[in-house]
Amino acid sequence: MAKLLCPYCFERFGSEQMQFRCVNPTGGCPLVPDVELGRFLSTSPQNLPRTFTPPRGFWPGVPRSATCSCQYETRLKVCPRCHNDWPTGLDSTENLIIAVIGAKEVGKSHYIAVLINALTNDFGVRFRASLNAVDDRTRNRYAAEFRKWLFEDRMTIPITRATRAYPLIYRLVFEEGSFYKTLRVVTLVFFDTAGENFTTTDTLNAYNRYMASASGILFLLDPLQIPAVQSRLTTGQRFPTERTNPIDVVSRTDEVIRNVQALPLHKKIRIPVALTFSKLDAVRELFPRGSVAHRDCVHPGYLDLSDQEQMNATMRSYVTQWVGSGLEQLVSQRFAEYAYFGISALGSAPEVSGSIAGGVAPFRIEDPFLWLLYRLRVIDGKRRTV
């Protein structure tokens, strides 16, 4: 039987090991120090309602509810390893962990924020899909740390704190079939971690071990941090103070994944990788008019493979110009599937104060994500016939 993967601690366990937390509202069940959760949070154990593993039932899989010794029937599942609340439906749906990886100031938070917003709105119409947060933590965090800044106050998102953070977990529901309609449910887990965490292999190991369990990796690379790009730009730009070589980030990620998966060097990593250059609006002048970098693409219910291949080819050639062939060499040797993308989350550079006066105007924000879904066989991909 397939093992379940906890989106918090990334431990795998059998469905029969799933635990439940008694939430008897009368307090009939005494609170006990939760050592596992304390260990996960790196705090002393808090007193919480007890957890327990229900007796194995006749049917395989995780039971919907379990009865505690206090006779209270609870439905609150927790991971048996870290005791975090188990997101609803995570044990019965297809789970995709999307790791957004990138150096500091490449715009990871902005990308995730805008992508989720896009998936929540326009994407749904085209793909007959809906996106919903699975828990309050995701809902509240997105509202407080993303939407409030970008879409309400039109400000850039504050710096992401360099500590462990809970993932954002969404349920993406596709409607399939034209006559007999069925629903396909995919749980998406996004990790938004601070760029500081990608600066050394140690911090990567400490905070980003989820990468090894990811279904797809989205490398965000900031062209403005590349000296060659900076020198070629003619318009007055504010360049990021950070200058992280994209090769370093990819290389460290490779190292961590191989460590965790115990994958030998001669084997390629099977996780599809979207090498995505952000802030495309700022470097658009480097692309010739008519290039895919100048036109947006609206994928009409499937991935436009023609467009994606063009973008891939274009970005690949420019990346070689900007950072040499090292990145391409590295990626091609280490990853089995990869593609290049160019996106802009905000659509324009924010002001010095961080204000986004014109509002958020994302550009090709869906491309890498849709490509990952396509590679993961969640959506279809077609070549557009002109």
Added chain:
Amino acid sequence: MTFMQAYYTSCEIGHRGSKGFQFNAVTPGLDPRLFDQLERLGVYVPPSSSVVQPSPEDLERFPLVLLYQPLGGGRSVVAQSRYIGPDYSGRWGNYFTHYAIADDTERALRDQLPIELWKSPAWTTTESKQLELPRLDEFPLAGVIDAEAIRGFVRERPEHVAEIVEATRLALKTGRRVVIVDEDESIAKWIAAATYALPRHLALATSFTTYTKSPYESNAMIIGTTRDSDFRATQFEIDHQYSVFDFIQGRFSRIDASSRFARGVATSWVQSADRVANFAAFASLVDADVDAASVDQTWFGYALTDGRIEDAVAPADISWLTGRVERFSADQLTSVLSSVIGGAPNHELVEPLFQLYDRGRRTAVAKTIERQMTSWLAQLAVGEAERYGARIAALAPHSDSVRQGAASYAPQWLEAIASCSSAACYAALLQSGEALDFVFVDPRRAGAAAERWITDNAVQGHILRLARKPGGAELVNAVIEMLRAIPRASLPLESIANFLRDDEVRKATRLVAVEHEDVDFYTRVQTVLEREPFAAFNTAIMAARNLDGSVKPPRIDEISLIVWRGMTPPARDVLRICEQYPSLLPATQLLRRLPALLFDAKTPPEDAEQLAEVLSRTENRKPLDRAFYPVAVFKVRRALLRNNPDEPFKALDAGIRLLAERDVDANATAWLADAVSAHLLSLADARAHAKYLPQAIKAHHDLLDNYSRRALERLRTSSAPAATAAKLFQIWAQSGESGEWLLNTVLTGELRTWRRKRLDEVGYEVARAGKAAEEAWALWRPALAEKPSLLGRLFGRGRRDPRGGAR
């Protein structure tokens, strides 16, 4: 000891070597393994509702974080975290956390509490240009948090003080965390209100943070937060999981703040800041290791020292005090004991107080304890001796001062012992009285009071122990005087035999007896003491001789009556008396009682015989004359009853001879006749009958004629089985010439008087005896023929011969 420092913020220069959030600077020597932990602790997430682009004034309004967290091994960290807006790159979301890490928290903080560092000028939000920071020697205080300020704060909000104090104690005890929703400075003051009241080591064990966006992820015991935090404050969380004090929305957990600690602290905050603040000093002095569960006791001890107790003292309080008595100063202890034992003795407290006294005796404050407890012990000795006599006795001998101090209670004690209601009470009073020297104030009175309780073993034991003490003899004399005075019936001396056997008591008994010339009492005592009554008799006689110069018969009677309790002495003792006082015996009343002794079944025959001989030799016959008749009767009966085939007829011989010699009266003859008749009817040993009856008939046929008639009379009227009678006749018939005579002279006449039915029954049996009874049957036939049955009378026919022969 000083603090190591660390700055953490999003900066360009720092220990990570790149830009972004990192430790900007640290004091060299700071353990790098702490970095991760510190980084997590110091995270600052602004409230959701905070201004997105705050001005410098707005920034001041962001909640300020002061956090304190023990790190284990005596290390701890105090940190201030403040939101500072944009970082070096202009991006918002930056904060600055200034850590102060102490390797030895106690020494580094000196007398300060972590919460007192609130807004200390030593905290900074300015990046360091160097990667290294100096050690921080001390934290100048801002003056925002001090005891007086907290008192002012608390007095304006008295409603939840006790609850917050109790919740903090619970957090330490059970891990149930406290969540306070309020303004940051108010939260700091609430934390101060709770931690000021704690013993210092507990205050230093109380981790806190004045603000966090996510209380669920905080490691602190007291967690401050804002209204718009992640804290959901569900009913379950409020009721069970956290101790919630939401001063903004008015949501509060129900905390039972009835503990003495919580109430005391709350009251003290209103009364005096010093009173709260001084508790820590008190605790460190007397209960340095107190845990959160026991702090209630410590507070109560503290309250006792200044006499401000609001609750009754419990045994556990005294036990607590006992465990720490040596840590109290003499003044404190005086105050505490005054508070505890000032009122009427509380029985539940007595035992713990005794333990306190026990423990205190070995300490430097022994004199204080003794002084305090002396009068209290004396009160107990008088009022509750039965319960605490043993305990007082166990304690007091160690202390002269106790005895001296208690002396004034002696009259009350004497009153108590005179009116005590049980032996246990008397014994306990003796115990305590012995310990406190009360007994020896008036031993006569104390001894006299033993009248009702002297039979109690415990009482006896105490008196005997006292008897060996200086002054104890007087007590024992008083007891003996009391015994002498009370009526015999009301106190059998046997019940106190063991007591009387004691040497000291014997001595006292002798003295009392001599003093009062009371042979009677002395004899009573001796009767109890001597194993043999005769020995007691002898001792008493000797004592009487010493007193009177000689022994007179009435004295013998008196003494014998006492020794044998009014009964006739056993024959053996009588014989011994007769041997020792042959001349005196005839003059005594004892002599008159001796004949009865002869008939006593317990008297061995040889003794009885010897006694009879003695009596028969007695010259003064007068009182004995009538007694001699039964003597012979006794001998016959005695002998007849014995299962000796030879003896009956010897005794019969002797008895008959005695009767012949003496001028017997009718009664004696009747007794003897009864005895002989009974014998004659007895067929227990037919062989003996056959052997001796002819001899007896030959020697005393006249008498036997008479006795045989009586025997036949008994046989006729009694319900003796006919077979028995038949056998008797058979024996007689076989006794040769004598038997023939007996049959001829006795039966022939007698049978005519028999009722026909009885005659039939016995005759039938005689006839059935067969040939052996031929002679008897020969006599019987005429008797039967003379008395035909009714049918025989009617039809002229006699009774059918049972042997089948002709009639």
